[in-house]
Amino acid sequence: MKAAAFKQQNQMAIIEVPQPHPGPGEVVLKVHNCGICGSDLHACQYGMGLAPDTVMGHEFCGEIFEIGSGVKGFGVGERVTALPFISCGECEACRRDDGMHCAATRGLGLGQLPGAYAEYVMCGGQSLLKLPDNVDSRAGALVEPLSVGLHGVNRAQLRPGEGVVVMGAGPIGLSTLVWAKAKGAAAVVVSELAPGRTELAMKLGASAVVNPTKENPAERIRALTGREPEVVFECIGVKSTLDAAISTVGLHGRVVVLGVCMEPDQIRPLTCVLKEIGIEFIVGYTRAEFQETVDALGSRRIDPRPMITDIISVDRVPEMFEALKSPGARAKVMVEFPH
Secondary structure, eight states: OEEEEEEETTEEEEEEOOOOOOOTTEEEEEEEEEEOOHHHHHHHHHOTTOOTTEEOOOEEEEEEEEEOTTOOSOOTTOEEEEOSEEOOSSSHHHHTTOGGGOTTOEEBSSSSBOOSSBSEEEEEGGGEEEOOTTSOHHHHTTHHHHHHHHHHHHHTTOOTTOEEEEEOOSHHHHHHHHHHHHTTOSEEEEEOSOHHHHHHHHHTTOSEEEOTTTSOHHHHHHHHHSSOOSEEEEOOOSTTHHHHHHHHSOTTOEEEEOSOOOSOOOOOHHHHHHHTOEEEEOOOOOHHHHHHHHHHHHHTSOOOGGGEEEEEOGGGHHHHHHHTTSOTTOOEEEEEOOO
16 A cells, blocks of 8 residues: 655655555555644654654544454444554553553554555554544545644643743644634734735634734733733744743643743743742653544534645645645645545
8 A cells, every 4th residue: 555654754655555454453444534743744754763664644534444352343334443553451551541651552653553654554442533424535534633732732720711822823823723612711812924824813712813023912911901920821832932032921821832832942030030930840640531533523612624724645645744844834634645
C-alpha cells in the first residue's frame, strides 16, 4: 500500500509498505482522513530518533476494515476515530485515563507503530471511538487536535465569564479557541501575525484578533471585560513566547503551555512571583476528552470545520511538509484517501 514516510531529516517520501493485519486486540482501519500535525513537522525537521521509512500521521479517522480476536463492540465498516497509541490498559496511569503516560504505551506515527499517512493503519481496539453519522470523516480527523485544545482548557480550570488570550492561531490555537468559547469564556482574544489565520480565528468565534507587534492583547481583553486576562494559552512554541505569555496574564492568572518549543528558552521568574501566577504544561489528552470532543461534534456544540484549509492526496505530503515550513494562511491540512 502507498504511504508517506520519514526518510531522513527534513525529507519525506512516498513509499510502498505492506498492508497491516490485526493481532489480538487490534483492528485495521481503512483511512479516510489524516491531519498534518505540527508534531509531525517538528519530528521531520529535527529527526527525533525516527528510523528511515517511518510512516507518520496520528490525527485520523476511517472505517473498520479488519478486526482481531478479542475486540468487542465494533463491526467491519463502522466509522471510527482512535487514540493514536496503544497502552496496557491495566497500570495506574491507564486506570486514571492517562494512557499517554503508560510505561508500555506505543504511539502511532512517531516511530513506534506505523501511522495513518497510509491507506490502512493498525490501531488498538481499546483506542476506538465510534463517530456519529452526522460527523463526517474530515471532522472525525479533527478529534485529536481538538482534544489537545480541550485538555489545555480543562487544565486551565477555565471558569465561565473569564477573559482569555490565545497566542497563535495555528491548529492547536484554534482548537483552544473553540473550546474556550464552548466552556463559557466571556471574551477570547487571539494574538496572531498572519492575516489569513486572523480570518479563521474570527470565523471560529474569537472576540477579537490582534497583531502582537501592533497591539497588546491584554489591553484588548481589558477593553472587553474591564479586567486583565485570567488565562493565557501559549500555542506557538517558539523562543520567547512563554515569557510573553507570562507578561500578558493578569494577577493570580494562569498560563497554559500547549506550544512545543524545541530549544532552550528563558523566562523572568520574578514576574511570575510578583503576579503569583500558575503555569501548566500539557501534552495530549484523555480518552474521556476524546469522547467529549466526539459528542460535541455530534451535538454541534462545536463546529471546527473552518480550521480545514487544504485537502490533499497522500502523494502531496512531501511537498506540503516543505510548504508548511512557512504556513501563512494555512491551518489544518487534511490528507484524504478515496473512500
